[in-house]
Amino acid sequence: xxxxxxxxxxxxxxxxxxxxxxxxxxxxxxxxxxxxxxxxxxxxxxxxxxxxxxxxxxxxxxxxxxxxxxxxxxxxxxxxxxxxxxxxxxxxxxxxxxxxxxxxxxxxxxxxxxxxxxxxxxxxxxxxxxxxxxxxxxxxxxxxxxxxxxxxxxxxxxxxxxxxxxxxxxxxxxxxxxxxxxxxxxxxxxxxxxxxxxxxxxxxxxxxxxxxxxxxxxxxxxxxxxxxxxxxxxxxxxxxxxxxxxxxxxxxxxxxxxxxxxxxxxxxxxxxxxxxxxxxxxxxxxxxxxxxxxxxxxxxxxxxxxxxxxxxxxxxxxxxxxxxxxxxxx
Numbered sequence: 001x002x003x004x005x006x007x008x009x010x011x012x013x014x015x016x017x018x019x020x021x022x023x024x025x026x027x028x029x030x031x032x033x034x035x036x037x038x039x040x041x042x043x044x045x046x047x048x049x050x051x052x053x054x055x056x057x058x059x060x061x062x063x064x065x066x067x068x069x070x071x072x073x074x075x076x077x078x079x080x081x082x083x084x085x086x087x088x089x090x091x092x093x094x095x096x097x098x099x100x101x102x103x104x105x106x107x108x109x110x111x112x113x114x115x116x117x118x119x120x121x122x123x124x125x126x127x128x129x130x131x132x133x134x135x136x137x138x139x140x141x142x143x144x145x146x147x148x149x150x151x152x153x154x155x156x157x158x159x160x161x162x163x164x165x166x167x168x169x170x171x172x173x174x175x176x177x178x179x180x181x182x183x184x185x186x187x188x189x190x191x192x193x194x195x196x197x198x199x200x201x202x203x204x205x206x207x208x209x210x211x212x213x214x215x216x217x218x219x220x221x222x223x224x225x226x227x228x229x230x231x232x233x234x235x236x237x238x239x240x241x242x243x244x245x246x247x248x249x250x251x252x253x254x255x256x257x258x259x260x261x262x263x264x265x266x267x268x269x270x271x272x273x274x275x276x277x278x279x280x281x282x283x284x285x286x287x288x289x290x291x292x293x294x295x296x297x298x299x300x301x302x303x304x305x306x307x308x309x310x311x312x313x314x315x316x317x318x319x320x321x322x323x324x325x326x327x328x329x330x
Contacts, residue, residue, distance in 0.1 A: 008091040008128045010034045012120030017111055019103030022077055022189065023064060025256035028099030032115060035092040037126035040296060041085060043067065043095045045075055053082065055294040055317045062247040065291050065310045076101040079310065083290030084112035087180035088121060091128060107188030107262040109286055113181055129329055133301030137326045138233040139315045144307040145229040146316040151302035158285045158305045159226045168226050169281035175289050186275050187282035190263035227306040241318045245311040288313055295321065
């Protein structure tokens with residue numbers, strides 16, 4: 001078993017990246033910089049103020065994780081950087097940004113990991129404090145759910161039903177640096193070409209006769225059944241948490257989709273090839289890890305999820321923080 005990180009860490013040096021946003025297609029320049037003990041992860045957005053990474057500052061936004069800015073508006077698509085900081089054990093950092101959306105890069109967390117590795121990691125004198133799960137807690141909507149259970153390390157157990165490809169994809173592992181870099185960081189955001197470019201139902205109907213027999217043949221052999229919610233853990237979401245799960249109208253969506261920025265699927269195929277046979281569920285796990293950073297401190301526990309979404313993981317974190325009997329600060 002890996003030794004639990006005892007002290008807070010930050011970057012040994014700053015690093016920078018730039019690129020266009022997935023949803024806005026606007027160019028953004030980002031500098032991720034060292035910060036002192038107890039600083040946590042904060043975003044300094046040019047012309048909009050500084051916002052801390054917290055479920056209390058999370059803003060509703062479709063197909064990404066966003067934070068509400070002090071001067072109004074939102075900072076979008078933070079989840080891939082947050083997942084990378086979590087996996088590398090970075091507790092304190094200041095993220096300076098020109099723009100209102102973090103770059104999507106190649107659709108994965110690979111570029112963020114490369115930046116952290118270039119910068120290096122510095123240990124700090126402050127003892128590291130974690131949120132340790134002490135009893136199971138769960139949120140669910142329909143067939144989708146996310147559950148936190150007690151465990152000695154942060155472990156993810158994620159399943160999803162692969163769109164068009166048929167069957168179930170599953171990934172389970174510890175959310176440490178070595179595992180993240182080898183198994184999750186390269187997995188990309190993905191979407192069906194008919195949805196990404198809004199060909200919509202017409203394209204789906206045209207593709208259906210071709211894809212139906214492929215779905216029947218693509219059931220993975222020996223794959224485990226999907227994770228299921230626990231019936232002994234009823235979920236009652238607070239009214240304001242439910243309100244925070246409603247997508248706003250009018251915000252730009254997927255304007256930055258291009259080959260090379262996301263994994264574009266045509267039925268069961270990925271244009272240019274998939275990086276993993278189960279790339280979709282690996283990216284679900286990546287996003288899940290990033291969204292768990294909304295807790296504000298590292299989580300220690302087992303997170304079980306089926307078809308998790310950004311808003312559902314936010315609901316778990318918000319509900320967990322309102323349930324002091326389900327965790328301890330240590």
